[in-house]
Amino acid sequence: MGEYTFQEIYSIIVMQSFGGVSLACIYVLMGLGLFIVFGQMGVINMAHAEFLVIGSYTMCLVSKFIAENAPGLLNYYFIFAIALAFVIAFGVGYLVEWALISRLYSRPLDTLLATWGLSLVMQQCFRTFIGAREMSATLPSWLMGSWAITDTIEVPLNGILLLGLTIALTASLIIFLKKTRLGLRMRATTQNREMSGALGINTKRTDRLTFAIACGTSGIAGAFFTTIASTSPTAGTAYIVDAYLVLVVGGLGSLAGLFVASGFLALLSSILEFFMAGSIAKVWLYVIIFAVLTKFTKGLFSERIRS
Amino acid sequence: MTIFKLCSNYKKAGRSLGAFACLAIAAGLTSCGGESSTTTTTAKSEGSLSTSGELETFVSASVSTIKSPAVITDVTYKEYSAADYPTAEVNTTGLAVTDTTVTVGQLHSITGTMAISETGSVEAERLAIKQINDLGGVLGRKIEIVQEDGASDWPTFAEKAKKLIINDKVACVFGCWTSASRKAVLPVFEKENNMLYYPTFYEGLEDSKNVIYTGQEATQQIIWGLDWAYEKLGTRTFYLIGSDYIWPRTSNKIARNHIERYLKKKDPKCKVVGEEYYPLGHTNFRSLINKVKLKKPDLIYSVVVGGSNVAWYKQLKAAGITSDKYNLLTISTTEDEVLGIGGENTEGFYSCMKYFQSLPNENNKKFVAAFKEMWGEDSVIGDVTQAGYLGPWLWKYTVEKAGSFDIDKIAAASSGIEFANAPEGYVKIHDTNHHLWSKAKIGKFLRNGQFEVIAESDLIEPNPYPKGYQ
Amino acid sequence: MSSGSSTDYLLAVEDLTVSFDGFKAVDSLTFYVDADELRVIIGPNGAGKTTVLDLISGKTAASEGSIKFNNQELLGKREHAIVRAGVGRKFQTPSIYEDLTVLENLEISFPWGRTVWGSLTFNRTPEISDKIHKVAEEIYLSDKLDEKAELLSHGQKQWLEIGMLLVQEPELMLLDEPVAGMSVKEREATAKLLKKVAKGRSIIIIEHDMEFVESIANRVTVLHMGKILAEGNMAEIKANETVKHVYLGD
C-alpha cells in the first residue's frame, strides 16, 4: 500500500481491529443461547435463529411504538426493549419446551427436524402478523454516528455499545450459572439427570427453565442485532450456520471455547475480507475452519475425559 | 467552465448525429441550450426545484434521448365492446378468453426472502387490473387473475410458470422480480410462447420476444446518473459496490466502462478506485467501509440489494460516512428499502431511478392516492412497484391495438405502444426491442424516507446490448 | 528402560503410565503375561484395573511406557489393528448386538472379511458355520442360535460376548468382570468354560469375586492407585499383609 501514509494505514488497522471485535461480539451473542441449549442440554434447536429474530422484532416494534406515541422517550426505550425482548423470547421458549422439546430429549436428531418445522412456522408467523417487509429500530440519537478518536480514527458508537452489552450479558450469564441456586440445579441436571432427580431436583422444570433462559438470552442478542442489521422474517437463516459453526469450533459445552472460537473466526474474516471480496472471503473462512477441525475434531476446547 | 461545457455538449451532440434520429439531435441541441443556462457548477448546491412542480432537466449526450411528444394521443377512455371482437377471432390459440372474461397470471414470491420486495409489485399490478376492469376491461372483457407463489425459489418459478401457461392457459403473466427468477422462467415462456411483463430494472443483455421489460435496463439508469454526478457533484473518483449477482455486476461493468472510456476523456482524473461484491443478505460491511475510507472516493456507487441495504447504510452512518463528508449514488435503493433502513441513515445521499413516489406530476398524485386507497395509507411506492403498475396498462393498449389476445400478434403490436399518463410520466415501448423509453430521475434521500427529485432526463432510449460497454 | 527389549513373554507391559489431566490412573506399571497363562487382576475400585485393559486394547492412549504383544508394540495402534494382532476384549457390562440373533452375533465377530470389500462379498461357508456351532457349543448356547440376543438372560449374554471373542481366535483375551451378576451355577459354568478356553491362549481377567478368582487364577496381580501392590499365586496374595490392609481388609 505504497500510496498511503503510515498514519492512514495505522488508523485503518485500528478501525479494522475494532470491526473484528464487534464481529466477535456478534458471534458470541449468536452462540450464547446455543451454548446452553446445545452445549449443555444437547438439544439441537434449529429454531434458535428465530428466537434471535423474536428479539429483533421486539426491539423494532417497541421503537416504532415509542416513535409514534412518545417520541420523547426515544432515547431511553432501549433498556426497556431489551428487557421485553428477554421476557418474550423466554415465554415463547418456555412454551416450545413444554409443547415440543420435552417430548424429544431422548431423540436429539429428531429434535433437529421438529425444530426445523418450528422455525418455518415461526418465520411464517412473523410474515403474517408483523409483515414481510424489512424492519429496523430507530436508534436513540446518542447511539448514531461515530466517536472520532483522532481525525482519521472513527469508532462506531453502536459497536462500543455492542461490546459493552456482550460483556455484560456474558458476565451475568456466568454469574447466573455459577452462583445462583437455579444455575447450580441446571448444571447438575445437565451433567447427571438421574442423580439430580434422586436429589429431589425437579429436572422437568429445570429443563424447561434452562431452555427458556437460553431462548431469552438469544432474544436479548437478537435485540442487539438491530443496532447493526435489519430484521425480516427470514433474517434468522443467515445466522444459523455460523452460530453452530462457532460452537463446534469452540468445542461443545465450553464457554471459553465459544469466546476463543468467536475471536478466531472474527479475526480470520476481518483479515480475509480486507484483502479479498466478500463471497470469496467467506469461502476461505469456511475452508480454513474445516482444515482446523480435521486436527481438532472435538473443537479447540475439548477436555480429555476418562473413557 | 460553462462555455467549455456548452461546446463539449455541442460536440457530443454532433457525434451522436449519425447514430440517432434527427429528433434526438434536435432534442440534444435545444436541451444543451437550456441546460447550459441552468448549469450550476459547485458540487453541493442543487436547487430544490421540485417544490415548484417542474424539474430541472439534465441532459447528457452519452445516452440517446428524445423529448416526450407535446401532443399525446390518449387511448385510455376509448370504449371497446366484446361484441365487436368475437372470442373466436381474438383468441385463435386457445387462451383462457371467454366472451366476458380474460384470465391472466400473476407470478411473484409471496413467501421466502424475496416476498419483501415483490409485495409492492403484486399490489401495483392488482391496482392496475382493478382500474382497467372499472374502465370496462380489455376488449370488453373483465380481467381475472390466477396468482401463484414463486416462493423466492427459481425452480418453483419455472414450475409455476409452466402451470399458469399450460394448465390455466393464461393470456399473459405479470411477474418475476429477480434476474434469476426471470432467467428461470424465460425458456418456459419462449417454448410455450406466452408473454411476461417484467417490472424490475435489470441488467439488460436480453431481449426476448416473449417478455416486455417495463423496468429500465442497466444503461438507462447508470450512464445518465454518472454523467449527472460528474457534472453536478463534480465527482472524479468512484468506488463501485454491489451485491454478488448478475445485475450489480453488469451494472458496475457498465459504470466502469463509462467512467474509464467516456468520463476519462472529459477529465483524465476520472477513475474507479475500487470494485467489491458481497453475497446477498450479507450484514457485515465494516471491512469494506474501512477500505472505502482508505481510498476516499468522490462517489460511492452502491448497487447493494435487498436486506443487506439496512446493514450497509446503518454501518456507513455508524462509521461516520454521511452525506456531509461523502457522496453516495445508488441505483438499488427505493422507498421500499428505506422503510427498513430508516431515513436517518440515508439522509442526503442520492438515488437514480425512473420513478419516485414524490414525483410532482398530476398522474402520479392520482396514482399514489389510488394506491394508498387500495393498499393502506402507510404503503410506500418504489420504482419497481410503479413499473409493475405499467404492465397491465401496456398489455391492455397492446391487445387493443392488435385487436387480439394472440401472443404473436401482441408481440408484433407492442412496438411503439405509448402509455401517456403513466405515473412516472410518458413512456413508450421501443420500436425494435421490448423495453421502454423512459426518463431517469435523481432523487435526494430525505429523512422521512421520501425523495426530493432534483433532476430529470429526457426520454432515454433502451439499449439492452450497449455497444462499447460489453 | 527396556522398551526396545524383546522378551519371550506373550505380553510385556513396561513403565505404562497414563494421566487424565494430572491424575495418574496408571503409574509406571510393569508386568508380564506368559503364553497359556490365566492372569487375574484384582484391586479396589479406582485402582486402574479397567484402565489397564483400555490401554492394552487401545481404547485409551498411554502417556508413556510400552506394551509389547509377541514383541510388537501395541501402543499407538488403533483398536481394530490390536484386535487383528490377536487381542480380544470383553466389556464389563455385556456388549452384544441385541437386534441380531445369537448366530449373527457370532458371525459378525468372525475374523474373515472385516474390510469394506470383504464384508460386501462375505458368504457363510460351511466352514464358518461349523466354527460358529462349535463355539456355541462351548458357551452353552447351541440351542439358542436363532434367538434374538436381547432375549437371553444376563449370564447368557456374558457368555455370548465371550463366545464372540472365541470366534476371533485371539491369543490374548481381556475379560472385564465376566461373572458379574451371574448366579452361582452360572459362575461355575463360566469358570469351567474359561478353564477350557484358556488352553492355547492367555487370558487377563479383572474380577472382584474372590472365590471365582481362586477357582481359576494361576497368577494374581493386585493393583492399587495405578501401581502394582503385589503379584503371585493366590496363596501368596492372601498372605500378603499390605494387600490384606488395602484390599481384602475393606
Place this chain on the structure above:
Amino acid sequence: MKTKSSENNAITKAIGGKEGLVALVVLAVLLLVVLPLFLSVFRLNLTGKYLSYAFVAVGLVMCWGYGGILSLGQGLFFGLGGYSMAMFLKLEASDPESTKIQTTPGIPDFMDWNQVTELPTFWIPFKSLPATLALVVVLPIVFSYLLSVFYFRGRVGPVVFAILTQSMVACLWYVIVGNQGYFGGINGMTDLKTLAGWDIRTEEAQRTLYFVCVGLLLVSILVCRWILATRLGRVLVAQRDKEERVRFSGYNISSFRIFIFCVAAVISSIGGALFTLQVGFMSPNLIGVVPSIDMVIFAAVGGRLSLYGAVYGTLLVTLAKSLFSESYPNLWMFFYGSLFIVIVILLPKGLAGLYQDYLRPWGAKLIDFRKRRVPVQKETVTSQEGKA
C-alpha cells in the same frame, strides 16, 4: 456356474424375500404404470423432478438411518451431479451459432457477461458426454471421501459432523455465487436445451426422462438393499448402535463410515444429474442449507430405515408442498412446518412406521410370511420394509 449362482444370490438378497418383492412391485407399478397413465406430461415431469430428490432421500436412509451419520449437506452432492450435467448441457447450448451476439461466441453466456474470454480449463471435460457421466459418479466420491476421511478418522461426533456438512454445503453455495463467471452465480445455469442433440424440453423427452429417472431410482434402491443384506449392512447397524463392540471385533469403523457416506453421495449426485435433465436448469438455491435440510425431512417422513419409504416420503412432502402453495400461497408454510412437527412427534418412524405398526400386522393375517424370523415392528437390518 459358481459366479452365476452368486449373482442370483445377490439379486435375491437385494429383493429380500416375499415382502420385499411385494414392496418393489407395488412401487414399480405405481411409478411406471399408474402415474404415467393418470398424469399429464406436465405433472409427470414434476413428479420426475420430485423423484430426483428421492435419490437423496434414499442416500440419507443409507448413511443416516443405517449408518447413523446424519448429513445436513447432501445438497452438496446433489449439486455436484446437477452442475456436472448442467455444465455439459450449457456447453452444448452455447455453440458459436446461437451465441454469436456475444463478444466471445462459443462460451456460456454468463461467462461472456463476466468478461471471461475463454473456456476455463476445468470446463473442458464437460465437452464430452461420457466424461460428464463419469464425473457425475466420480466427483461425489472424491468429495465425500476428502470431506469425511479426516473427520471419521478423528472420531468426530455425529452432531458435530451434521453441522460440518451443513457448513460445507453453505461453503459450496458461496463458491458458486462468488464465481459468477465460472458457475453462473445466483442465476445458476439456465436455458439448457439439448442432450447430445436430443431436445430435452419436448414432451416425449420429458416422458422418457421420467422413465429413466424411475428406472435408476429402483436400481439404486435394489443396490442399497443388496448392500444392507450383506454382512456390511449388519456391521453398519452394529457400529451405529455399539461402536466400541464393533471396534473390538476388529473392524475399522471409519472406513465403513466413509464408504456409506460415499454411497449416499453418489446416489444423491445421480439424482442431481437427473434433476438438471428434467427441470432444464440448475441453480445454487437447490443446493443451499435449506434444501439440504428439506431432503433430510423427506427421508424422515418416509421413515429413516425404509428405502421404499424414502420415495413415498419425498413424494408426499413435495406433493403437499406444491398443493398447499397452489391453494394457500400465504399459509402453506404453516402447513409445511407443522407437518414436520406432527410427523416427528406422532410418527417417529415415519410412513414406514405406520406400515409396520398397522398395515403389516393386518396384511400378515392375509399373507403368511413363512420366511420371517424377526418379530414385527423391530427395525433391524433383516427387515428393510417397504410400504404397501
